[in-house]
Amino acid sequence: MKYRNPDEQGFYGEFGGAYIPEMLYANVENLRRVYQDILDDPTFLKQYHDLLRDYVGRPSPLYYAKNLSTKYNTNIYLKREDLNHTGAHKINNTIGQILIAQRLGKKRIIAETGAGQHGVATATVCALMGLDCVVYMGAVDIERQAPNVARMKMMGATVVPAESGSKTLKDATNEAIRDWINNAEDTHYIIGSAIGPHPYPDMVTKLQAVVSEEIAKQIFEKTGKDYPDYVVACVGGGSNAAGAFYYFLEDERVKLILAEAAGKGIDSGHSAATSILGKKGVIHGCMTLLMQDEFGQIEEPYSLSAGLDYPGIGPMHAHLITTKRAKVYAATDDEAMQAVYELSKIEGIIPALETAHALAIIPRIGAKPDDNVVISLSGRGDKDLTTFMNYIPN
Amino acid sequence: MNKVRKAIEEKGSEVLNVYFTAGHPTVDKIVDIMQSLQENGVDLIELGLPYSDPLADGLAIQKSSEIALKNGLNLNILFEILKQSKNDLATPVIMMGYYNQMLQYGDEKFLDKAAAAGVSGFIIPDLPMNQYESQYLDKFKERDLSMSFLISPMTEGDRIRQADRLSDGFVYMVSQSSITGKTGEISDQQIQYFNRVKDMELESPRLIGFGIHDHNSFKTASAYADGAIVGSAFIRTLENGFSKEKVSSFIQSIRG
Numbered sequence: 001m002k003y004r005n006p007d008e009q010g011f012y013g014e015f016g017g018a019y020i021p022e023m024l025y026a027n028v029e030n031l032r033r034v035y036q037d038i039l040d041d042p043t044f045l046k047q048y049h050d051l052l053r054d055y056v057g058r059p060s061p062l063y064y065a066k067n068l069s070t071k072y073n074t075n076i077y078l079k080r081e082d083l084n085h086t087g088a089h090k091i092n093n094t095i096g097q098i099l100i101a102q103r104l105g106k107k108r109i110i111a112e113t114g115a116g117q118h119g120v121a122t123a124t125v126c127a128l129m130g131l132d133c134v135v136y137m138g139a140v141d142i143e144r145q146a147p148n149v150a151r152m153k154m155m156g157a158t159v160v161p162a163e164s165g166s167k168t169l170k171d172a173t174n175e176a177i178r179d180w181i182n183n184a185e186d187t188h189y190i191i192g193s194a195i196g197p198h199p200y201p202d203m204v205t206k207l208q209a210v211v212s213e214e215i216a217k218q219i220f221e222k223t224g225k226d227y228p229d230y231v232v233a234c235v236g237g238g239s240n241a242a243g244a245f246y247y248f249l250e251d252e253r254v255k256l257i258l259a260e261a262a263g264k265g266i267d268s269g270h271s272a273a274t275s276i277l278g279k280k281g282v283i284h285g286c287m288t289l290l291m292q293d294e295f296g297q298i299e300e301p302y303s304l305s306a307g308l309d310y311p312g313i314g315p316m317h318a319h320l321i322t323t324k325r326a327k328v329y330a331a332t333d334d335e336a337m338q339a340v341y342e343l344s345k346i347e348g349i350i351p352a353l354e355t356a357h358a359l360a361i362i363p364r365i366g367a368k369p370d371d372n373v374v375i376s377l378s379g380r381g382d383k384d385l386t387t388f389m390n391y392i393p394n
Numbered sequence: 395m396n397k398v399r400k401a402i403e404e405k406g407s408e409v410l411n412v413y414f415t416a417g418h419p420t421v422d423k424i425v426d427i428m429q430s431l432q433e434n435g436v437d438l439i440e441l442g443l444p445y446s447d448p449l450a451d452g453l454a455i456q457k458s459s460e461i462a463l464k465n466g467l468n469l470n471i472l473f474e475i476l477k478q479s480k481n482d483l484a485t486p487v488i489m490m491g492y493y494n495q496m497l498q499y500g501d502e503k504f505l506d507k508a509a510a511a512g513v514s515g516f517i518i519p520d521l522p523m524n525q526y527e528s529q530y531l532d533k534f535k536e537r538d539l540s541m542s543f544l545i546s547p548m549t550e551g552d553r554i555r556q557a558d559r560l561s562d563g564f565v566y567m568v569s570q571s572s573i574t575g576k577t578g579e580i581s582d583q584q585i586q587y588f589n590r591v592k593d594m595e596l597e598s599p600r601l602i603g604f605g606i607h608d609h610n611s612f613k614t615a616s617a618y619a620d621g622a623i624v625g626s627a628f629i630r631t632l633e634n635g636f637s638k639e640k641v642s643s644f645i646q647s648i649r650g
């Protein structure tokens with residue numbers, strides 16, 4: 001088990017840990033003490049899987065994308081997380097965390113969101129369980145993901161704009177952490193990606209792992225092979241990738257591929273290609289790769305997609321990348337946009353802009369005609385329609 | 395004994411530690427601000443290293459950090475400024491910054507430069523105590539740099555003991571579970587916490603910070619600890635520019 005589990009302190013190799021101010025220590029430590037027991041508890045597992053089946057609609061299909069496969073001369077399977085209730089993989093994690101929050105006796109939930117998918121998934125489970133919900137969202141993202149803001153509000157959540165820095169995901173995360181410091185006793189913070197202080201990266205990974213558990217079964221049913229040759233996922237903080245990879249992490253036959261957002265180009269100064277542009281450091285409570293200057297000031301990332309412009313990456317992913325277990329490619333805004341239009345036209349599926357980064361790199365990964373390639377179709381594109389309509393192709 | 399601990403012990407009570415963000419309102423006033431604080435009898439000066447993502451800080455410190463960074467302040471410039479002025483400054487200077495700043499600068503180089511610039515100690519709120527002990531304690535001691543760890547109302551007893559053992563500056567008592575910059579009255583619940591820690595009879599002196607913003611809160615905090623730390627309130631005073639008069643009337647308003 002080289003890749004799956006962090007050590008006792010939350011380290012995946014040299015990445016992870018919990019670098020937090022003392023005001024957060026009690027909450028994070030409390031969570032660390034109990035999370036594994038809760039995740040293993042049969043009552044929890046039953047509640048979690050019942051909700052995933054009846055409320056979220058799992059298992060999500062693994063769809064053989066015939067036209068896409070023909071086009072790229074390989075076998076492409078789409079793991080349809082876009083068909084989940086609320087339209088993305090994010091809800092797998094929020095269902096699990098709301099059950100954990102209830103067990104901890106918390107009355108109030110906070111979350112950060114970029115594209116708004118995690119915010120919506122959090123607002124949804126809070127409505128379901130009757131808990132107060134406050135979602136922090138960068139002011140820029142509130143503009144570009146308006147439908148998701150409306151959905152959160154309809155479900156009773158309060159959406160608070162983050163006005164600092166680049167007014168995007170990083171800043172929303174800062175505000176959520178500050179809220180947690182101020183409301184440590186009654187509040188649980190549902191982090192939306194495989195980031196943050198230990199135990200969050202591991203907890204979120206394990207709550208998303210259902211995705212690869214299903215892929216393993218489904219790929220066997222469809223191909224007679226019990227593993228895919230490739231699993232490809234886009235990466236912001238890394239939760240959909242973590243979920244799609246988890247069961248294959250120790251299986252070296254499976255090539256793990258991450259797609260980062262290059263924005264306007266890796267060297268353009270407007271990019272979110274964290275693993276390429278980043279160096280080791282601390283962001284939001286964990287040691288990982290992040291975009292920063294020589295003085296450790298965190299840089300403001302850019303991507304047209306609101307869910308990928310995060311200057312860091314989950315510590316598990318940093319470990320997978322630096323040990324070369326996973327390979328990273330970067331797709332630009334334009335490449336992602338072309339992939340959106342391509343999948344829409346040839347498969348009749350409009351993907352989220354984040355997801356499109358994983359589709360955009362298919363021609364580059366080196367898949368052969370006999371290979372089976374699973375792509376994490378992490379979300380649907382409804383939220384991005386305005387961006388799609390305003391896009392002027394280069 | 396390091397300079398920070400010595401200054402606290404010599405003063406005995408009502409120790410006043412004043413925080414400001416280096417580079418706010420301007421870079422060229424860093425030394426003037428420190429000298430004014432010294433002239434007004436401040437016991438410790440806490441110099442904040444402006445950071446892009448100050449997680450534990452409220453609006454006043456966030457804004458001042460943003461301005462300081464826009465003003466071009468960085469660690470190279472700051473260490474140079476401090477080095478040039480260190481002979482005119484007897485008041486101990488403590489740097490407060492986030493761990494990533496020390497890490498990226500290169501931790502040994504960071505500590506060497508700080509020591510050469512006359513810095514007496516550090517507060518690094520997101521550096522875990524265990525890691526400090528295993529990786530940094532010796533490096534701090536070799537350079538005669540003190541460390542001060544934070545405790546909060548939610549910190550359990552054995553952890554308070556650990557902070558006490560590892561803090562050779564002082565134990566930084568965060569007055570309430572909050573970020574910096576609150577301006578309310580000190581509550582009974584806070585006083586219970588102050589008393590609970592006082593009764594533990596720690597080895598290290600205790601300074602209370604976060605939300606100490608006027609004479610009343612300073613007096614109350616000082617009654618339950620060796621002194622207090624004022625930050626956001628002082629930064630707000632400097633928002634429209636530095637003057638000696640502003641600093642002295644602010645310090646008088648705190649001390650009373």
Ligand SMILES: Cc1ncc(COP(=O)(O)O)c(C=O)c1O
Nearest residue numbers: 117236237238239240307378379
């Ligand atoms: C559809 C979709 N995919 C991917 C992401 C990126 O997040 P992560 O890297 O945690 O999967 C987001 C984030 O908002 C998203 O909405």
